[in-house]
Each structure stands twice: as structure tokens, then as C-alpha cells.
Amino acid sequence: MTASNPKPALTPEAARLLEESLADVREALTGLKYGSVSVTVHEGRVVQIDVTEKKRLKSG
Template sequence: MMNVDNREPLFQEVFDSLKEAMAGLRFGTVSLTVHDGQVVQIDVTEKKRLALKPKR
């Protein structure tokens, strides 16, 4: 098991990556994949909202 003090740089890296992933995201999801208590992957899915014109 990893010492909590040794995880601090990893937490900062995850936090920085999350901020970057969310910076330009208006609609969508950010998903974390965790293995053995550590974040190993960040997935970003962006949704594009389209304005539909009403039918006449």
C-alpha cells in the first residue's frame, strides 16, 4: 500500500488534469477510472447542443 504522503504529487496531477478537462466543457461528462485506489484514466465526453428551428 502506498504511503499517503507519497500520493500528494499524484493527487495534484489528477486535480490539474480534471481542471484542464473541464475548462472548455459546457455540456458533457468527465469520468475517472480507478485501479487499486489510483486514478489511471480520465475520459471526457462532450455533448453539442443544437438549436432546432421550429417547423412552419
């Protein structure tokens, strides 16, 4: 955001939901060695977290 367009203050409920969403993303990343985490946001709220894990197979 630019200085002329500051972020609106979060309500206590919005701050709580944001912290819960961040905890969920942190949990999705925990232990992930190879892969990706995708976060879907709708109307400013996290509504879905997708985790794709890749398994590396040993050749031979």
C-alpha cells in the same frame, strides 16, 4: 471514513500524483459546457479520464 478508521497519511509521491490527477480533471472540466467527465481509479490511482461533450444543435 469514520473516526475509528482514519485516513492514512499520503507519502510525498502519492500527494504529488494526487495533485497531478486533480489538475488533469480540472483541465478536462475547463471549457466543458454540456457533458460529463468520468474518472477511473485503479488501486487508489487515477488511471483514466474520459470526457464526453454534448453539442446542442439549434432547431430550425
